[in-house]
Amino acid sequence: MNDETRGTLIPDPVPDHPLLNGRREIGRGENTIVLDGDCVDGQERVFKLLSSPTDYAYYTAPDRPTGRHFPVVFADHGTVGRSSRGFPFHIVEVEKLYPLPGNDETSALATRISTSYFDACLMWRNLAQDMGRIALHHLVVTPMGWSEALHESLRALEGFAGEYDALPDLIKADNLMMRKDGTLVFSDPVFME
Numbered sequence: 001m002n003d004e005t006r007g008t009l010i011p012d013p014v015p016d017h018p019l020l021n022g023r024r025e026i027g028r029g030e031n032t033i034v035l036d037g038d039c040v041d042g043q044e045r046v047f048k049l050l051s052s053p054t055d056y057a058y059y060t061a062p063d064r065p066t067g068r069h070f071p072v073v074f075a076d077h078g079t080v081g082r083s084s085r086g087f088p089f090h091i092v093e094v095e096k097l098y099p100l101p102g103n104d105e106t107s108a109l110a111t112r113i114s115t116s117y118f119d120a121c122l123m124w125r126n127l128a129q130d131m132g133r134i135a136l137h138h139l140v141v142t143p144m145g146w147s148e149a150l151h152e153s154l155r156a157l158e159g160f161a162g163e164y165d166a167l168p169d170l171i172k173a174d175n176l177m178m179r180k181d182g183t184l185v186f187s188d189p190v191f192m193e
Contacts, residue, residue, distance in 0.1 A: 010051060015081040015089055020047060029174065029188060031055055031085060037093060044096035045074060051083035054166045054192035056090045063163065065156035068149045069186055071095055097177035097187050106184050109150075110176040113184075116144060117170040133161055136168040150184070157189055166190035 009028045014020055020035055027034035031052035037045035050056045058064060060076045077091035100107040120135035136158050139146075146154065161168050169175055169191055177187040 010083060010085065012051075012083050012089075014049065017080040017091065019077055019091060020049075020080070023047065027174070030191070031083070031087075032188070033089075037096065040074075043072075045093055046096045047077075048092045048094055049080075050090045050092055051085050051087045052192050053087060054164060054190055055188065056092070057164050058160065058166070058188075058190055059092045059094065060090075061164070063160075065153065065160050065186075067153055067156065069153035069184055070156075071097065071185055071187060095179070097179060097185050099174070100176065100178055104182065106178045106182045109184055110178075112144075113139070113176065114171050117168075121171075129167070132168045133158075136161060136170070139170075153186065157186060161190055164190070166192060 008030065010031055010033060012033070014023075014025060014033055014035065023035040023037070025033060026036050026046065031050065032055060033049040035047045035049070037047050039045070048059070050059065059071065059073050064070075072095040073092060074095070075093040077093060079088040079090055082088050100110050116139055117135050120138040121131050124131040124134040124138070136154070140151070140154050140158050157168065160166065168189055170186075170189055175186070175188045177185050179185060
């Protein structure tokens with residue numbers, strides 16, 4: 001991805017596919033289009049069209065981070081066409097997550113994570129491109145009172161970012177979302193270089 005496309009929403013139309021046709025678009029990111037899915041056994045789902053190899057690995061790799069603070073993935077439905085970014089669109093069915101309301105415990109925790117991450121980025125900014133990885137490592141090794149589950153999730157995210165040469169991003173609002181029960185989820189915490 002070049003600097004011109006970084007930070008802009010993906011402009012592509014939703015590709016024609018039987019799983020996607022007629023579904024309501026509910027979100028877009030730099031490399032992702034999200035469509036409303038079905039409710040199966042009480043679990044709401046969405047279809048994510050992923051055009052970044054890093055995002056696709058985050059959702060489907062056998063060694064992807066899993067657990068309480070990571071999205072549940074139900075199915076990888078293959079590819080459909082190519083995005084304007086040059087990569088194939090992968091259709092991945094995942095649990096539906098919700099934006100943080102801004103006035104509850106989960107929002108306060110997300111703000112604390114984002115603020116701590118941003119402060120660490122500032123501390124390590126002289127490392128340029130590696131500052132995000134170092135900032136994430138800072139969150140993992142510095143005692144900050146995280147719950148054990150959150151600490152393990154941050155450690156797993158750090159491992160994934162290192163293994164896949166991904167850059168962490170815990171600042172953007174949609175990168176931290178929540179389940180209906182209030183559980184914080186790292187919905188889109190990495191991007192490719």
